[in-house]
Amino acid sequence: MLAYNFNWDVIWRQWPTIIEALLLGIGLAVASLAIGCIIGILCAFGRVSRHKWLDWAIWSYVEFIRNTPLLLLIFFVYFGLPQMGIRAFDKIESFILTLSLYAGAYMCEVFRAGLASIPNQYVEAAKAIGLRPWQRQLYVVLPVMFRITLPSISNTLISLFKDTSLAAAIAVPELTFTARQINANTFRVMEAWLTASALYLATSYAIAWVLRLVERRYSVIR
Amino acid sequence: MQNHMKPNATSAATGAMPLLRAVDVHKSYDRLEVLKGISMDVEQGEVLALIGASGSGKTTFLRCINLLEEFQQGEIDLDGEPIGYRMTGGRRRKIPEAALSAQRARIGMVFQSFNLFPHMTAEQNVMLGLTKVRGKPAAEARDIARHWLERVGLAERRGHYPFQLSGGQQQRVAIARAVAMEPRLVLFDEVTSALDPELVAEVLGVMQDLARSGMTMIVVSHEMLFVREVASRVVFMDGGHVVAQGPPQELFRDPESERLRSFLGRFHGVFS
């Protein structure tokens, strides 16, 4: 029936490379999410601040990023910046920069929604015991917002992890890149893609599972 | 009916400085004037009950005292010091946030919906202000928190998160959080609504306890029976004015004001 004979030897031979590639992808996703979270928090606070121009500037950033295919953004940072005379980043740094900006736009929206859903009463209670503005943000608003937004953060992390596959386009040796390399070398396309997707799926599940534990640990808000 | 534009008789007679003095406080939301000149004195150790129909401005007035709302005219003094605003160069200016926070720390507030911090245990809720505002070391703050949680009967619940506590228990944590800061004055906004009679009695017990220990309180409530039990003086507000005030027995037995009579309505007479 199936006119195809599977041969997994090529996969086993490349196994260490594949795992390395997987870890690189996870690393890229986590680094970008971390930076993206910081960008997102700053932008979210910027958007709820009273400065009209700041709100507008951040809104433009978010809309631009969210409405442009990631692949094109990657090309711009990697190819476009050097042509404009900015040669500061290597390929991995460029990719993290792009993905961070991308994540930042999404996290900005996530956190903005989180901020909007924090009942004003908590802030008032914090005022009432005499906390200063930055103490209110630090001890009350941020912790509550993080707990509210945990599910969205874990969704974003999973999709960022899958988006690392686009790094292959600028020669970053992550999982998709490695799978393609195996394809090119051996033409074992089926084996390579099956392996890659199983690893993607397993990792996504693992991320979701870990974050669900974190969520359960911190879900003190009902 | 007393003239609501002047501080009440009590303090004028004794001559001592009242703990809180509000003079002609006006407050509007956009064009809607909610407080139309509220004046009152609250003496040290007094338990003042604010009653009045929905929308009469009771909550708004409490929020003005705690600087959660700006007010456009008038003055509120705590211990003789004006709160929230300062006159500089003939103009009335809001004082900076940092100074506001310091003033707020001298006033405790218990909200109708408790507003406990959901990500902190009961103990942590009480400790936060002690460590971050009062600057106490964690160990000392923990001792104080435990002391107060014990006093409101929640010694074994101190490690629980708000969602693990019943309404009455949350209410008591909120009270502990407010009083642990040793404020000069505590404001209670409808602390008993949505509690059953037994829990009301429990909260009442805690508040009477506080009153005995000399705590000054302003209490907003709709439950006249509760007011009768807890208050040393009652102020009746209507449409943004203070319409009547006096000790609860007198006021309830024989309401001078027509408006108060109709407000008490069918409950009037219960307070024999």
Next chain:
Amino acid sequence: MQNHMKPNATSAATGAMPLLRAVDVHKSYDRLEVLKGISMDVEQGEVLALIGASGSGKTTFLRCINLLEEFQQGEIDLDGEPIGYRMTGGRRRKIPEAALSAQRARIGMVFQSFNLFPHMTAEQNVMLGLTKVRGKPAAEARDIARHWLERVGLAERRGHYPFQLSGGQQQRVAIARAVAMEPRLVLFDEVTSALDPELVAEVLGVMQDLARSGMTMIVVSHEMLFVREVASRVVFMDGGHVVAQGPPQELFRDPESERLRSFLGRFHGVFS
């Protein structure tokens, strides 16, 4: 104290079939038994008040009557017809969803939190059941809705969405929505909590009006003054049992049960 396992004396004496008869209703959440055998009769035209401490099962019982909760044992009959379950082949089975809906349509419920549909105006809230369940044409349903909104004093508010209405107004829309369906029985769950005395009086007026027109009602409330005014009979529940019942005057003046006496606590004696 009456035996709570038997229907009360009223119906036994008259011999007429009660509108609602609950016999030995048991209800558990997982392993927590909340109702431990509730039996009671409600006569046509009666206003029955359910009182009891928080967690005693009042809300749960109302929800069983309206089939919002399943119960594991016992029977509830409306007009002699068993509700929610049917015995087929010696086994107790839930009746199908369509039949459940038809039974629910004969019972109205006013929720503590109103639960108005936020995407519909007051009028549309009232009309929905009339058109979709009773199958009335829109024009007729609109007339009925307007009639009831007028009766609860909201004639000019009928085009407003819930968020544009005050708590008391939402409450009254919820009442209109329930009674416009002309149910045989209306259940009220703590309709007065979080309302100020004047609004309580207003809602009380509407309910007394309904009572005069012969509507049968079961009312859960924590406000004893309200209960005294509105109820023709009071049932006191504690820990999933009916502990005492009787006309309010008798029951409040001289509570036989120790538990009821302690429940009424400091309010006891008010009801002279």
Next chain:
Amino acid sequence: GARAAQAQLVDTSKSKLQQVLDRGHLIVGTGSTNPPWHFEDDTGKLVGMDIDMSRLLAKNLFDDPEKVEFVLQGSDARIPSLITDRVDIVVQWMTITPGRAQQVEFTVPYYREGVGLLMMADGGRFKKFDEVKAAGSDATIGAMQNVFIEDWVHQALPEARVDQFESPDATVQALNAGRVDAYLGDQSAIRWLMQQAPGRYVDGGYGWMPNSYASAVKPGDPVWLNWVNTVYREAMLGVDFPTFSASYKKWFGIDLATPKVGFPTEFS
């Protein structure tokens, strides 16, 4: 088992050749973004060396070079297309390697060349192969993902670093952007690029690592493979030589010498 299946396949009536003839047109898998092999010209028409080879097959099947349907696909798709019978043949710039030959059957090659280095005429760090070699590990070479590409680079430049890209335009862009110091390309592609943008690039002036380009068919169909081989061989050496050499001239700029008459050189 397998032998019986093979025996069956030899039955000419079941061969792909017969299926194609019955169908009335040929289905070719190829790409559209790699000049001069397969790309769209200014009018949006698919052209290039691979396309010419496909049309040659169609001409020999149906006497009509237009009776061919092109299925565009990425390089990842070349094998699945064959295995799943989506295409009759892949004519898509394929390098023959023995490893790949375990998966597909290659036809005879129709082009052989080495790789070279393309560098910026202005603004780049290097212009000559020897300069790149002297830079050692300081030089980064960009290349299309390919078989053992690192080995190839390191044969001539043992220390250079290698970045691999998915498409030639990404590789060229990496060169333009200064991301890489040189583009390791097929000499055909290098020639094409220099011809397209005169004065912009320079050739490093050294070629190495010969590799052969061929088409591929699904394994196990000797009839079909043999027929395609026949067409290709006669294009290079026999009846279709004029067409073939015109294509060579057009896409690679190479003038082919007319095959020697007399004893066929391939057997000498």
Next chain:
Amino acid sequence: MAERTFWTELWNAKWALLNGIAITTELSAYVVVASTILGLLGGLVLVYGWRPAALLVRLYVDVMRGIPVLVLILFWYYGLALFKINIPAFWAGVIALAGFATAHMSEIVRGAIQSVPAGQSEAAKAIGLRFWQRLRYVILPQATRRVLPPWVNTAVEMVKATTLLSIIGVVELLLATQQTIARNYMVIQFYLAATLLYFVLNFAISRLGALLERRFAYMRY
């Protein structure tokens, strides 16, 4: 030969690019419509469905969300062909993307339905509405408002994901752009042009979503 500038090249490529836009738009429209309908069903099954059915949908949703879209595309194009089912690249792409988006939409619908307070469904029960009536008149109208923002996000994601169909030779906007670039090597300029076109398309969707959202703003709790 006339000098090759970006503008002359753009003029040359106009039909190819317009055709790319048309294909991208058509693909996105099919994907969004199909996944919205199927996602609605999936969401309903997740919330109200018979237990085993709900578990199946949950499994589907989780697996789909964990697999790279590219693999799904290859599966539908080649995986089915292994069983002698040949679907054209365009439709294989629609199925792959719609299948992926359906998983997301199901989650979105589930979340939205569950965010409608339980009291709403109880109030609807209390006036005697049947299951479908409760859904139609009470639950779904309220869920719609919650669905809108994530729905817009998913729709935009899908427009962006159509770029992956270039691998199986669907000449959508990105492949059309790359074909142009292969001819003239004006990489940055043409990628910029493509970015602009994608932005316009997606921004239109975002604005439409915002507009609808504002229309539902009266629904507050």
